[in-house]
Amino acid sequence: MRLKIRLGMFLAFWSALIAPFNGVISAPQQRPQQPQTPEAFVARVRQQLDLNDDQTAEFRKILAKRMQKITELRNRSRNQPYSPLLQAEVEAEQTAMKEDLTTFLSKDQKDKLVTADLRPVPPPPPFIPIEITPRTITVQLTAGAALPAVAQANKRPVRLTEDQRILHLLNRATFGTRPGDFERARQIGFAGFLEEQLHPESIDDSEVEKRLAALPTQRLSSAELYNFYPPGPVLEQRMKEKNPQPVFGRPQQMIVEMVQQKLVRAVSSNRQLQEVMTDFWFNHFNVFANKEADQWLLTSYERDVIRPRALGKFSDLLLAVAESPAMLFYLDNWLSSAPESRPPGPPPLPRPPGQPQQPLPPRPAPAQDLKPAGSGEINAAMTGQGSNSKPDNQKPEAPKPPQQPPARRPGINENFARELMELHSMGVDGGYTQKDVQELARCLTGWTIDRPFQGGPFVFRAWAHDTGAKMLLGSAIPAGGGISDGYRAIEILSRHPSTARFISRKLCQRFVSDNPPDALIERVARVFARTDGDMREVLRTVFNSPEFNSAAAFRSKVKSPLELAASAIRAVDGDTNGAPALHEWLRRMGEPLYQHQAPTGYGEDSSRWVNSGAFLTRLNFAVALASNQIPGTRFDQERLGSAAGTDMPEAAVNRLAAMIVHTELSQESRNAVRVGLAEGSKDGEHQAVPVADRSSQIPGRMDLLQTTGKAANARLAQLIGLLIGTAEFQRR
Secondary structure, eight states, rough: OOOSSOOOHHHHHHHHHHGGOOOOOOOOOOOOOOOOOHHHHHHHHHHHHOOOOHHHHHHHHHHHHHHHHHHHHHOOOHTTTTOOHHHHHHHHHHHHHHHGGGGGGHHHHHHHHOOOOOOOOOOOOOOOOOOOOOOOOOOOOOOOOOOOOOOOOOOOOOOOOOHHHHHHHHHSSSSOOOOTTHHHHHHHHHHHHHHHHOGGGGOOOHHHHHHHHTTTTGGSSSHHHHHOOOOOHHHHHHHTTTSSOOOOOOTTOOOHHHHHHHHHHHHSSSSSHHHHHHHHHHHHOOOTTTSTHHHHHHHHHIIIIIGGTTTBHHHHHHHHHOOHHHHHTTGGGGGOOTOOOOOOOOOOOOOOOOOOOOOOOOOOOSSSSSOOHHHHHHHHHHHHHOSSOOOTTSSOOOOOOOSOOOOSSSSOOOHHHHHHHTTTTTTTTOOHHHHHHHHHHHHHHTTTHHHHHGTEEEOOOGGGSSSSOOEEEEEEEEETHHHHHHHHHHHHTOOOOHHHHHHHHHHHHTOEEEEEEHHHHHHHHHHHHHHHHHHHHHHHHHHSSSTTTTTTTTOBBBBBBHHHHHHHHHHOOOEEEOOOOHHHHHHHTOTTTTTTSSTOOSSSGOOOOHHHHHHHHHHHHHHHHHHTTTEEOOOOHHHHHHHHEEEEEEHHHHHHHHTOSSSOOOOHHHHEEEEEEEHHHHHHHHOOOEESTTTOTTTTOOOOEOOOTTTTHHHHHHHHHHHOOOOHHOOO
């Protein structure tokens, strides 16, 4: 089936999607490269060096003499492809072969030999795809009844029916409705389902945890990740050691597995509200994965800082983020120190009895700020160890790896303090001044990281802290404080009225509408202030509000790419192992996970996803998913088709719509599906006969084509893709 969406079909769907706002083919999953056969290797070398027949014969002789060693290396590469020792031996073998080749090469060929790749074992891939076992599917698929259509968004808001309230809660508090979810939520009621999700510790999620145990990086600390997935310069250094530490992969592996676990949790976790809030808070406290040391710090950031506190008190989360090495590095606070501060020097040497103590000459201030040195070491200015002079017999320092971050002068860095107020707590209009930013930055001096380029933990360095008196947002912080200055500052921010309003507005924007009513924001803010930002109480207020339970809010927000992908897989009772093919679809739709460079994150205003280019890709994704053409992501077409039935095509479509969309389709969406079906029949991909006269545009009746024989599965996939592309499904 074609993945490209025809123009008529696209315009029909696009018109239906954007109406409320008016008032790629996936990359194949990468696999570890297999060692080449000898003849393939000979052919590659011959092509690179432009060898003639005689030279090729000589090269075969060289290869024959070394075949035993090459075979050994290839066998070892299957089990330990990233071993520094193995890679060093491969490099040595390549060097030896090049030396043998030079005896019968021309000058031009010798020039090519300098850059030629003659490694007998291919280099390991950037990452190793990790297989995650499929989830256990136990729910019996049955065709549900479509819910009554709700009032149009431009009508006066009214309270939804109980069934509509439950569906609305499922669409907002989870990543989408799976078969059986609506029936179960209806059984325990709106309040029962909400309370259950507000207490994830009471929900069994052992199957997901067992599946994710296959991802090795998700179990390691930041320091362990640095050791086992080191940067290139460190790997090169280890290749020169006699007994190097083991290497399990490259740094990219960590990010790939981060995305894998997020997708698996979004699709399969039973603790859906916790995952939704983890996604919300990560965007709120965004950290860019590819900023230098954050590659090794990000896994712990989401796992240990955000997810456990996603439904706790805001003050606890804000403090944990402020102490997180990932955030301190991302917003440069690890470099922030009092302007005149200097690391402590070594203790004075003991003097003979009776000899007067001579004062040490003043030590000059360091010329550079705290920056990484060597392969991840912090220089003496950061650690307080060493000095500028070295004994004559001391070995010189090893050369530093290339691409070091630029040198920074010592002093206060205001980046984190500014974003902590503007983005994390009070909001840009929260009433703070530039002076408040400066005072907050002074409170956070000395909040840094021990060995940041080696995955080190948070540490407070008293010598780098500004101990003077401070005045933050009208509250006095006395002189002489240490780490308590930062604690006091976090407390002031978390309890400020502007923080209550800013966070409440953002939560209402996520769960209610892109432009939430001021009255709702104020009610939620009062609960936030009264409960010290208790997210359970705040979310209860949001979900039980009349504004949330109104027709105006029902399906009023466009799903983000992550929400669309997860909800579509859940709707067809599918499963994913989070393989890179799905990562690529999210990137094409505009939301590469953990890759937003600015501290703002992707934001909560869903109108950002409403543009024609992105929507065309969303439709292509829907068709690819429905056709089972996304590696690592699948659903059982026959199982879904059997539940829909094949007695009457129009009735089958209505049953499928009830199972996938859970509400009646608007006339615009029905027309869009009609256009899509007609466009598909023009491709000649299905043998079909008309069920109804196309000229009779009967409201509420689907203009379908009945398929027969082998075309049934393809026709079913097309219909599923069209339903996922409807405005009702694209919105939540």
